[in-house]
Amino acid sequence: MRICCGLIGNLELAQRQDLYGSPVVVGAWEEEKDDVVAASEEALPFGVVPGMPLRQAVHLCPQATFVPPNPEAAVHLRELIASALYDLAPIVEVRIEGIAWLDVSGVPKPGESIRETRRRLRAAIGREPRLGLAPGPFSSRLAAARARPGRLIRIEDAREFLSPLSSHELPLDEEQLERLDLLGLRTLRAVAALGQRELESQLGRAGRHAVLLARGLEPDQLTPWSPPLFTSTHRQFDPPVEDREALLFVARALCGDLAVELGLRGAGAKEVRVRLIFESGSHEERDSLVRHPLSSAAELFGLIGSWIKEWWPRAPITELWIELPILEGAGRRQLRLWAGGDGTSDEVIAAFERLQERHGDEVVHQPRPALLSSPLPTRRFA
Amino acid sequence: MQDSQLDDAISAIRVRFGSQALTRAAELPPPQPWSSGTPLDRLTGIGGLPRGRLTLLTGSGTCGKLTLALALLASATHEFAHTVVIDNASSQGDSAGRALPGRRDKGESPFSFDPWALLAFNPDFGSLTVVRLKSDSAGEAATALAKAGAGFILLMGEIPEPWLGPLEAGANRSGTVLIGVVEAPGRAFAHASSLSLGFSRAEWIIERGQLVGMRTIARCLKNRVAPPLGESEFEIRYPQGAELFLQHRVSETQLQLAELECASAVV
Numbered sequence: 015m016r017i018c019c020g021l022i023g024n025l026e027l028a029q030r031q032d033l034y035g036s037p038v039v040v041g042a043w044e045e046e047k048d049d050v051v052a053a054s055e056e057a058l059p060f061g062v063v064p065g066m067p068l069r070q071a072v073h074l075c076p077q078a079t080f081v082p083p084n085p086e087a088a089v090h091l092r093e094l095i096a097s098a099l100y101d102l103a104p105i106v107e108v109r110i111e112g113i114a115w116l117d118v119s120g121v122p123k124p125g126e127s128i129r130e131t132r133r134r135l136r137a138a139i140g141r142e143p144r145l146g147l148a149p150g151p152f153s154s155r156l157a158a159a160r161a162r163p164g165r166l167i168r169i170e171d172a173r174e175f176l177s178p179l180s181s182h183e184l185p186l187d188e189e190q191l192e193r194l195d196l197l198g199l200r201t202l203r204a205v206a207a208l209g210q211r212e213l214e215s216q217l218g219r220a221g222r223h224a225v226l227l228a229r230g231l232e233p234d235q236l237t238p239w240s241p242p243l244f245t246s247t248h249r250q251f252d253p254p255v256e257d258r259e260a261l262l263f264v265a266r267a268l269c270g271d272l273a274v275e276l277g278l279r280g281a282g283a284k285e286v287r288v289r290l291i292f293e294s295g296s297h298e299e300r301d302s303l304v305r306h307p308l309s310s311a312a313e314l315f316g317l318i319g320s321w322i323k324e325w326w327p328r329a330p331i332t333e334l335w336i337e338l339p340i341l342e343g344a345g346r347r348q349l350r351l352w353a354g355g356d357g358t359s360d361e362v363i364a365a366f367e368r369l370q371e372r373h374g375d376e377v378v379h380q381p382r383p384a385l386l387s388s389p390l391p392t393r394r395f396a
Numbered sequence: 397m398q399d400s401q402l403d404d405a406i407s408a409i410r411v412r413f414g415s416q417a418l419t420r421a422a423e424l425p426p427p428q429p430w431s432s433g434t435p436l437d438r439l440t441g442i443g444g445l446p447r448g449r450l451t452l453l454t455g456s457g458t459c460g461k462l463t464l465a466l467a468l469l470a471s472a473t474h475e476f477a478h479t480v481v482i483d484n485a486s487s488q489g490d491s492a493g494r495a496l497p498g499r500r501d502k503g504e505s506p507f508s509f510d511p512w513a514l515l516a517f518n519p520d521f522g523s524l525t526v527v528r529l530k531s532d533s534a535g536e537a538a539t540a541l542a543k544a545g546a547g548f549i550l551l552m553g554e555i556p557e558p559w560l561g562p563l564e565a566g567a568n569r570s571g572t573v574l575i576g577v578v579e580a581p582g583r584a585f586a587h588a589s590s591l592s593l594g595f596s597r598a599e600w601i602i603e604r605g606q607l608v609g610m611r612t613i614a615r616c617l618k619n620r621v622a623p624p625l626g627e628s629e630f631e632i633r634y635p636q637g638a639e640l641f642l643q644h645r646v647s648e649t650q651l652q653l654a655e656l657e658c659a660s661a662v663v
Contacts, residue, residue, distance in 0.1 A: 122475055259414075306543065306569065313569065361544035362478045369527065369537050377537075379526040381511035 015232070018103070018128050019154035020114040020135050020143040024052030024064075025088040025095075027112075030081055031140040037078035041068040051083045052111075085110075091138070096239040097275075098134045102127045107236045114143075115151050115236050128166060136164075148172055150232025156183055172230030177203035184224045190217050202228040241281055246337035247271050254293050254330035261322050261334065266315050268336050273311035276341070282307020283338035288318055290325070291333035298327065306361075307342050427590070427621050430548075430573045432468050435630055439614060440591055441622025445575070448568035449621065450560075450588055452576045455595035460612040460632045464595075465577045469550050470517030472573065473524050476547025481526045483509040484534035484553040509552050523547075535559025542566035542574065551576040557584040564588060592618035598629065609633035 022028070026040040037057035041050045048068045060075035072080070088110050096108040103116035116131060118124040128145065135143040142164035146157030153172040156179060161167040169175045179202050181194050193216060199205050205213070205228035213221035226233040247268045255261060265288075276282060286308065287301035300321050308314050318336060366378050409417050429444030431437055437444045445451050445468070453461040472479045509526060527537050535555040542549060543566035551574065555563060567574050578585065586592060594615045601609040615627040 306545075359477050359545075362541060362546050365540045365544040365546075366525065366527075368540065369529075373529060373533060377527060377529055379511075379528065381514075381521055381524060381526060 015117065015149055016119045016124065017148060017151050017154040017236070018116045018118050018124075018131060019146045019148070019151065019158040020116075020131055021112060021146075021155070021158045022095075022114065022135050022139045022143045023054065023112040023141075025091045025110050025112055025139075026052045026083050026085075027054050028091060028139040029084055029087050030079075033079055033081075034141055037062075037075055039068070039071050039075065039078045039080050040083050041071065041080065042082050043068065053078075095135070095138050097241060098138060099131060100239070100241065102130055102134075105236050105238045107239055113155060115154065117236055118147075132164065132166075148175070149230065151234055151236060152185075152227050152232055153230060172232065173206065174230075176228060176230050177201065177206065181205050181228075184227060186217070186220055186224060190220060193217065206230075241341065243341050244337075244339055245272065245275060245341065246335060248333055248335040250333050251331060254332045256327075256330050258322065261331065262319055264334055265318050265322055265336065266311070268334070269314040269318060270311045272314060272336060272338065273309065276309045276338075281341040282309040283314065284340040284342050285338065286314065286317055287335075287337040287339060288321055289333075289335040289337065290327055290331050291335070292327065292329040293332050294329055296329075298325075300325075301337075301339075303340075428571060430472075432471055434464065434467060434471075435628065436464070436468075436593065436614070439593065439616055439628055441616075441619060441624070445573055446590055446621045447571040447573055448564075449590035450564060450567070450574045450576060452578065452581055452586065452589040452592040453595065454578055454581055454592060454617070455597075455612075456579060458610075459595040459597045460610055460630065461577055461595045463632050463634065464630075465550060465575060466514050467517055468575060469524075469548070470514055470519035472548035473520040473522075477523055478525065478541075478546040479523050479548040479550075480541050480546045481509050481524070481550045482534050482538050482541075482552060483526055483528045484531045484551075509550075532556060535563065538574075539563045539566050542570060542572045545570040546572055548573045549575070554578055554582055554585045560584060560588040586618070589618065590620040591616075601631070601633070607634075 024040070027033075027038055030038065033054075035056065036054075037060065038054040039050055039057055039062055040052040041048065050062060050064050050066050050068055050071050052064055053062045053071070057071075057075050057078050060078075062071045062075050062078070068080070071078070092108050092110055095114060096106055099106045099108070099114060099116060103118050103121055105115075105117035107115045114131070114135060116127065118127050121127050124147075128147065132143060132145060144158045144161040144163055145166040146154040146159070146161055146169065147166060148154035148157050148169035149172045153169055153176060157167040157169045157175065181199050181202055181204065182191055183202065184191070184194075184205070186194070194200075194205070197216065199208070205224055208225055210222045210225045213225050215221070217224065223233060249264050249268060251264075272283075283304070284307050285301060285303050287299060289297055289299040291297045302317070304317070308317065314336075370378055406418055427442065427446035427449050429437070429440070429442040430447050431444040440446065440451075453465055455461050469479060469481065509528075511521075511524070511526060514524075527534075527541075529537055531553060534551075534553070536559060538549055538551060538555060539559055539562045542563055549567075549572055554576070563574070566572070576585065576589065581589070581592070594617045595612050596615075598611040598613050600607055601611060609632050612630050612632060613627055614630055616624045618624075
């Protein structure tokens with residue numbers, strides 16, 4: 015397993031790119047929940063850490079800019095980043111805390127994937143990410159945390175890399191970390207030297223997990239992000255329109271928007287539905303399943319435009335909806351990745367079978383090498 | 397003044413024949429390049445061979461076009477889940493396969509593509525499929541596979557004219573890299589191609605009394621994906637013996653590169 019980790023800072027901070035370079039603390043002044051949600055790198059030296067009360071943060075770093083959290087925007091940004099990274103590796107996970115993991119095992123050109131990851135993360139958040147490449151998510155995150163912005167640290171032996179690091183890097187709560195200190199376990203080497211059951215008896219299941227992490231065994235798996243399998247877009251008309259050309263113009267623009275979204279996800283539409291909503295509130299719709307997933311604006315508009323051209327709406331139209339209820343992997347994703355289970359592969363195999371049915375089995379050959387060396391040199395000069 | 401008249405004419409055509417009647421070339425999406433790792437990438441002008449378009453490698457016998465095509469095919473087998481060779485050259489009377497030594501040995505085979513010749517380029521045979529059909533059916537096969545989404549298709553001969561349109565449309569939809577190897581393309585085939593590279597051998601490379609490769613001039617005869625970039629000189633080394641697993645057997649000669657650098661510096 016080879017995991018690439020990109021550290022980009024909490025996504026709440028990426029909402030205010032104008033404040034990059036100065037201390038920023040994200041938190042809401044609410045009665046019951048006034049904890050610090052995120053703090054920029056510039057605020058950390060003052061002792062501000064996520065989770066502490068906001069009043070304490072004000073006391074420690076009064077010159078910081080305090081901004082309220084916007085969880086919806088952060089989730090939206092996470093989805094955008096995940097969809098932007100989706101075609102670079104088979105498994106992608108992005109967290110709000112500002113961690114993006116890509117499993118680049120088996121990718122034919124991992125270097126290109128990592129370079130492109132850096133470029134896309136920089137475009138998404140407006141600053142250089144720190145990158146780490148290691149055998150698992152835990153070690154890759156720690157490697158990335160030690161890299162300079164825009165640089166990559168590559169780790170071959172996770173255990174060797176982890177050994178000298180502080181045991182406070184383990185994902186344990188305050189009380190458990192304090193207990194590790196009391197036990198004299200200050201480095202991951204010391205934790206790794208313990209038996210799993212020994213630490214489990216002290217810290218519970220988290221103890222067993224911590225030992226595995228400290229030994230570089232990477233017990234955690236990534237949670238693969240997958241794009242939603244439905245998307246739609248719509249436009250309201252005020253005043254209602256009756257002109258077909260105007261409808262075609264809007265449909266083309268909507269197809270363009272959908273194509274950009276599909277392109278980011280590496281998806282194609284297997285079903286297309288168009289809904290016209292009339293002034294009276296009633297609606298008409300038309301939908302169709304397509305054999306090959308449609309992913310470009312031209313393909314989508316080719317189908318939708320032909321419908322609109324022959325459609326005779328019975329009243330002025332107030333809304334136009336284009337829905338893609340069934341999405342699946344588009345051909346373009348397979349072109350970048352070696353993904354055996356891709357839907358396109360089944361289509362190609364089916365095409366081979368149809369050829370064999372029509373022209374005989376011997377038409378399609380799959381050569382297999384039987385010799386270890388090339389027969390060329392002996393034959394070329396014979 | 398002329399611009400406004402042109403805009404008026406364009407808007408008049410759009411009003412009369414519909415908004416799709418005219419499309420500005422600048423609004424068309426450029427083809428995505430597939431980086432093959434050979435000097436051909438620079439010659440195409442977009443940093444790779446265009447996906448979804450037909451690229452032709454042409455030239456008289458023993459000019460290096462098939463060796464180059466085999467190198468591209470071997471590279472594609474590592475990247476795409478399905479690479480296909482449509483072997484229909486014999487029915488066209490094409491001599492692309494003459495450079496393949498294994499062909500004459502077999503004798504009985506009417507087709508030109510010899511998978512053994514590919515072995516020296518270290519391909520991944522798991523993704524390679526060879527389809528052997530007469531020219532009439534080859535067009536249908538190539539179109540079906542391009543539509544289905546095969547990553548790379550190598551055409552060893554010409555495709556009948558009626559299939560060229562559907563083939564290009566299918567490849568464009570799925571982003572298939574289409575390479576055709578022919579000695580002298582027919583008018584329809586040449587017209588259908590977006591990129592046409594002509595090869596002519598400059599000299600053989602003989603080391604220690606043995607033929608080890610050739611120098612060949614590659615000219616960009618047609619380029620619909622980028623401004624044409626003239627010509628370059630390639631040194632193509634035949635894979636053999638200890639060099640079996642060297643990655644870069646095709647290289648641009650240093651002199652040409654130096655000239656290019658000088659030219660760009662002057663510009």
